[in-house]
Amino acid sequence: MASIPAILLKQRNWAPYAILAGIMVALFVATALSSTYLAHHLGDPAYVTGYTLFGFMVFLIIFNIRKRLSMLPIFKVRWWTPLHVASGILVIALFWLHTGTLWPGGLYEQAIAIIFYLVSLSGLYGYMVLRVYPGWLTQTGIEVIYEEVPAIVADYREEAERLILECTKETRSDTLARYYTETLDWFFRRPHFIINHLLGGRKGIHWVNQHISTARRYLNDTEREYLDKLNDLASKKNRIDFHFAIQSMMKLWLLFHVPVSVALFLLSLWHLLLVNVYSL
Amino acid sequence: MKDINDNSHENNSYLRPNCSFQCGRAKMWRKPCWQGPDQKGGCGGTSECTPYRKGDRYECRRPKHAGGPCVQGPLPDGQCANTRVACQPKPRLRERRKQFSLIAVVTVIASIAALMTTGENGKLSPLSMDAGQLSSVHAGFTREEGCGSCHTVHDKDALSWLQAAFTPHDQTEGCLNCHQFGGPNTAPHNAEFPDRSDLPNPTCNTCHTEHKGDNFSLVQVSDALCSNCHQSNTTSFVKNHKAFPDDFPSSEPNTIYFNHDKHLGEYFVEDKWLDKRDRAFGERARDACVTCHQVETASREVKPRPYREVCANCHDDQIRGREFVLLTYDSLTPLSGLLLGLNEDDADDEDIGGEKRAELMEKIAESGFDPVSELLDEQGQSDFTTRLFKGMNSESIRNAATAWAEGDDYEPEGGTEIKLRGWKAGENANGDQAISYLISGHEDQVIHDWVDYIVAVLNSTDDENLRDSANYALSFLLDREEGAGACGKCHQAGVVSSVIQPGKHEIQWGYVGQANRPYTRYSHAPHINLLGSNAGCKTCHKLNAEADYTAYFENFPPQADQFVSSFSAISKDTCTECHRSKIARFDCQLCHTYHHKPGFNIDFQEKRKTSHE
C-alpha cells in the first residue's frame, strides 16, 4: 500500500502538517525562551527575536527565488510551500514577540508594521484562495489555460456571430440578430460577472437563461434551434468566464503580495542596518 | 471554432508562460495572432505569413497549427492577404509583478534616500529613522542637537556608518555626559563587590530603553531585570520574598534614651507624673505620636521634634541650675584632676592630690587664671582655654584662692551674689567653698566644651594615667544620676564612641536615625497620608511591653548587642496586607534602588543661563 502515489490519495494526509505546525510552535517557543533567557542574562531579547525574524523573512523571500531554481535538487517546491505558509504564520508571532506590541512607536517602525501586516494579510488571503478555488474550477468540468481565454472568448464570439448570420440568412428574419445586438453581444464581448464568479454566485448563468428565455417567445422553430445553439455557446462561455475570474484572482493576489514583500524586505534590511549603526 | 478539448499536436503548440508579453489583441478580447509578440514586446506579425515565391507564383506559408495555408492565398505581389494593424502587446501578469516589484524597490530606496539629508562633507542624517518619541525627560536636551546628542555616528559620513554597523557600541558614554553616580558608573549598583568579581558590568541600555514615547518611564524596569543577577528564588514580594530580620527596622541602638513604653504607659498617663510635669503636654503626647514626631517632613524616618519643643516641657527643670564643681578649697574633682593629669586615685590621695592642688591654688592666688591655661597648654589642648572657662572672672578666683590660702572663706565683693548660671567662686550649693559652674540649661555650651575637651584628651593621648583620668572625668560629667550635667540620662554618648569607631571617641549628641541601607527605600509620607497619623502609626509600630529597652542604657559603656527596641519588629506580613496583587505595588523597585547616589554632573542653572544667552 505504501507505493500508492500521494497524488492519488483523495484523503489529505494531515500528519506532515501536524508535524510542521509542531516544529513551528517549537521554533517560536525556542525563540521566546532564548529571548527570555537573554532578558534574564543582561542581554537584549530584541537581538535574538529580531535576527530570528529577519532570518525567517529571508527564508520566506527566497521561496520566490527557489521557485526559479527548479532544476536544483534542494527539496521539492511542494515542501517549500507548506514551509512558506507555516513560516509566514510563525513570522507574525515573531513580529509581535519582537516588537512587543501590535502597533509600534516611531514613524519608520510604523511603516514597517503596516507593510508587514499587508504582506501577512495578503499572504493569508492568497493561501485561502489557493486552497478553495482549485476545487471550484474542477467542478466546472472543463479545463482552460488562462492565457488561452481571450482566444476562446473570441472564438465563441465569432461562432455566435456566425450563427446569427446563418440564422438571418436561413430564416430571413432579423429578430434573433436584433436580440443578439441588444443583449448577447455584450455578453460575448469579454468575460463578465467577475466579482460574482469570485464569490461563487450564479449570476452569469442566470443572466444567460433569462435572456435566452425572453427571446424564445419571438422566434419560430427554426430560429429557436439557433437560439438553442446560442444558449449552449453562452453557457460554455459562462464557464470560461468563471475560469477566467477564478484564475485571475489566483494570480492577481500575488501581484500585490510579491511587490509588497520586496518592499518589506528592503525596509527590514534598512531597519537592521540602522539598528546596527545606532544601537548594537 | 476550435474545441477546447482538442489536444492534437497538429492544432496545438507549446504555450509559453515564460514569455513576458501577450498579444495586444488578446488584451482587447480579440483573437490573438499565432505569432505572438516578439521578445521585446513588439508586435509579432502584421500578416499571417511571409509568402514564398515558388516559380512564378507565391505560396502561403502559414504553419499547420495556425490553420495551414489560407484559402485566399497570397496577393499577386507576394503580400499576405490577411494583413492587420500591429497591436501593442501587453505585459503578462508575471511581467507586471516584476514591474511592480521593481517599483516597490525603487520607491523604498528613493523614500529612504529622500529622507536622508546629506549635509556638508557627505554627512548622513537619516530622517527616516524616527525610532519613536523620546521620553519627556530627554526630549528637551536633544531638541537642538538632535540624534547626534546620543548617537555619535549620526551626522557622520557613509564610511563611519559602515564601520559603526559592524562595531558594537552603546550609549553609556553619552549618558554619562549628564548622569553621575556615587560609585563606578557601570559597576553593578555603582559599587565594588570584591567577592563578586564575576558580576557583569551592564550598560545603561541594558535596563533603560528610550524611544518608547513621552510617557514611558525610563526608570521603571521589570522585576525580571533584577533577577538577571539576583538569581534567588524570589519571584514575587508577596510569595517568596524572604522574611524581614526579627529586629526590623530598629536593628541599631538609639542614640537618645527614650523609653516609649514608660512615657506612654506611665509618665503621660499617671496623675503622679502628670501633676508633677506638664499635664497638657503629657495628654497630647499620649494621644498622638505626631506630638513628638515631625510628621510634616516624614520620609524614610519620621524624626522626633527637637528637645526644645518636646522634652523641654517636662525635663528642662531637671537640667537648669545644676552645678558642677571644678575644685573645692580642700579637694580636687575629677575635672580638676584631669587638668592636673592625675588619675582617680591620685586625685583623691591626700598627699599627691593635696600637694598638686595646693601648688595650683598657690599659683592661682598669685596670678589668677593663667596657671590653668598653662596646664591646658601642657596637655596640648590650649584650644579649649577660653572655651572651658568662658565667663570665669579671673580676679574673682584669684581672690578666692588667696582667701582659701589664708584659711578664710571667700566672700565675693558686694556680698554673696546669687548667681543663676556661670562660673563662680565661693560657697556652692553644698555649702562648700569651691570654684563651680551653674548649668544654664539643655545644650549648655561650657558643658559641651568640657565633654569635647575630655574626648580630645582621650583621642590624643596614649598615657594610661591620663586616659583613666579622662574617663573618670567623663563619667563625672555625664553620669545619668550623679553626673554634673546628667547628660547620660538621655544621651547615650558612649554608644557612638564604642560602636561606630572602636578606640576613637566621638560624642554624638543629636538624634541619629537607623543606618541608611543604601539600596532600599521607604517613605512614611504616603503611608501616613493613607492610614492617618495617629492610629496609622500603630498599624506597624506596636509597643512591645516585653522588650527590655533599658538594659542597653544601664551599662556604661553600653553593649550594642544588648539593645532591644521597645517596639515589636515589623514583619513582611504587615506590608503584604496591602502590597499584594490588585491592591498596591509590590515590585522590586518599590523598596529597592539600583543606583547609588544618582545625580547629575552638570549645573542646570548654569546650562539654563548659557542657553538663554
Place this chain on the structure above:
Amino acid sequence: MANIATMDRPQRWDSPFDPAMTEQDVQMLLERPEFAGIDSSRFPPSLQLAGIIQNDCRLVRFKPGEIVVREGDYGNSAFLLISGQLTIVIKPGLPSRLLGRSSIRKKGLFGAISQIWKNSKFPEARDTSRYSNLKDTSTRTTETTVQNTSLLTSRYADKLFKNTIVDPAKAKEVPPLRDEYETASLRPGAIFGEIAALGRAQRTASVFAHNEALLLEIRWQGLRDIRKYDEGWRRLIDERYRNNMLKEQLIEHPLLKNMDEQKIQEIADHTLFETYGSFEWFRTYKQSKNQSQLNTDAEPIVAREGDYSDGLLLIAAGFARVTKKVGHGTRTLTYLREKDEFGLDELYDSWKNGQEIALETTLSALGYLHVLRIPAHILQEVIFPFMEEPTKRLVDAAARPLASDSLLEWAVSERFINGTQTMLINLDKCVRCDDCVRACATGHGGNPRFIRHGKSHGGYMVANACMHCVDPVCMIGCPTGAIHRSTEGGMVIINDDSCIGCGTCANSCPYENIQLVEIKDLEGRPVLDPASHQPIMKATKCDLCQQQPSGPACVRACPHDALERMDFRKGTILKTHSER
C-alpha cells in the same frame, strides 16, 4: 529574405551510424555469407543494401573481456559477429555495478543554474552551425560515449574468475568464469540483440568478448529494412525471436522461477506462441478514438468468460484487459502486461477438484499482444504438482465497489497504462500557476516540453507530456533513430541533432505528446529549408530532464503537491494481478 537563415533539409542518412565506414568495409561485408545470400534487387532504389550497410551499420572492435551488450540495457541495434569469439552470460547476470550503468551527463550545479540567464530568449532557438558540423565529424554519438568496460580489469575480477589474472593487458583471451556462471559461446556469423532492437525491449543477457572480436552493429532501422526485403533474414530472425523470447520469458516468469532447465525445455517444447492485434496498434487506436466512443468489441478477445480454458496464458508483450460481465455491460477488473498470467485460478481448481471449471473472466488484447499458451496437460504434469496453491484470484478484483472502477476504466481506455512517467495533475490542488511549465522551459533552453492541458477525469488530468511508455510506439518508424531509449533508465529521448522533423513520431504517439516546432537560429530568425522555403522542424517532447541534476523539473517545481510523474500500475486499483 534577410531575416531568415537557411539550411539543407536533413535526410534519412544525413547522420550515418558511423561516418568512418569505408567503401572497402562495405565491400568486405557484402562478400560475407550473411549478406552474399541476399537478393539485393528486392531492395528499393532509395534503400539499397549497400546503403544500409554503409549508413545503418558500423564496425566495432572489442578487446578480450570487454562488454558488448549489458543485460537490462535498452538497445536500438543488433550485432553480427564477424570474427573472434564472444561469451554470453546466461545466468546469473553479471553484477550490475560491473555493468557500469553509465549515467547521462548531468549538468553541474553552475551549469544548471546558468540556464536561467543562458537560455535563449527566442523560442526554439538552435545553434544551426552545430547540425552541419555533425555531418563531418566522427565524434557523434546519440548518447554519452561509454568507455568499454572490461571484465579483466574490473574490481570484480576476483569474484568473476576461477583464477587470478596476472596481466590483464596482455591476456589474449578471457579465462573461464567461476562455476556459478552459466555461459555460452558465440562464433563468427552469430547474430544477436535483434530481439531487443526490434521488440523495443531490454537486452536479456550480457555479452562480452572472449578474445579480440570484430562486430558489425546494425541499428534497428537497418535490421528492420533488411528483414523486410530479405526472406532468409526474416525467417532467421523470426525463428530465433520466437525461440529465444519464449525461453527467456518462461525462465523469467514468476510462476516458473524455480523450474530446472529440463522442465523449462519441456514446457517450451509444448508452448504455443500467439499474437493478437496489430503491431502498429496506435494507428487503429487513434482512428477509432477520432471516430467514436471506444468499445471493447474492437479489442480482439483472447479468452472468453464462460468458456473452458485449454491452457494457461502468459503475457509476453503488450497489454490485455480483463473484464467480467456486470448487468448489461462489461466491467474492467484489471489489465495485464508482461509477466502476468491469465486462467491460472480456474485451471488449478480444475486440476485439484478433478472437474472442469469455466473461465470467470474475459481476456482481450489492448492493441498489440503476445501471448504464450501453456497447454493444460503440461501444467498438470509439470507445473501444478510443484507449485503452491494460488492465494489470490484474478476475479477477486470484482469484489471492489463498482464506483471505484472509473479511474481504471479511464486509464485503460485512454491507454495511460502504457506510461511509466505519466504526468498526472490533481486538479483539486493545482492552482494553475504554470510553475511546472516555466520550470520545464528553464531546463530546456527556454522552451516548455509539454502542454499543461489534456484528458481529465474525476479531478485528475493527464497532461500532454511524454509518458515514457512501456511500449514506445513513437519509436516505430523513425527514419534516423533520433528517437531512442536512453541506455540508462529506458527513457524515450529524441536526439535533436539527428531529428529530421518528419513528424513520424508525433503522428505515431497516441497521446499527442510530441510537438513539432519550427526552429530559429540564435538571432531568433526562423530557419528555413532553402529548397522549399518551408521551416525546418524538430520533434520535441519531455525528456524527463535527463540533463538536470534534479530529475523532472515539473514535479520539483509544483508548489502545491499537485503534479506527479507516475506509473499507473502504482495505484492500488490498477495493480496488475501478479503484483497484488
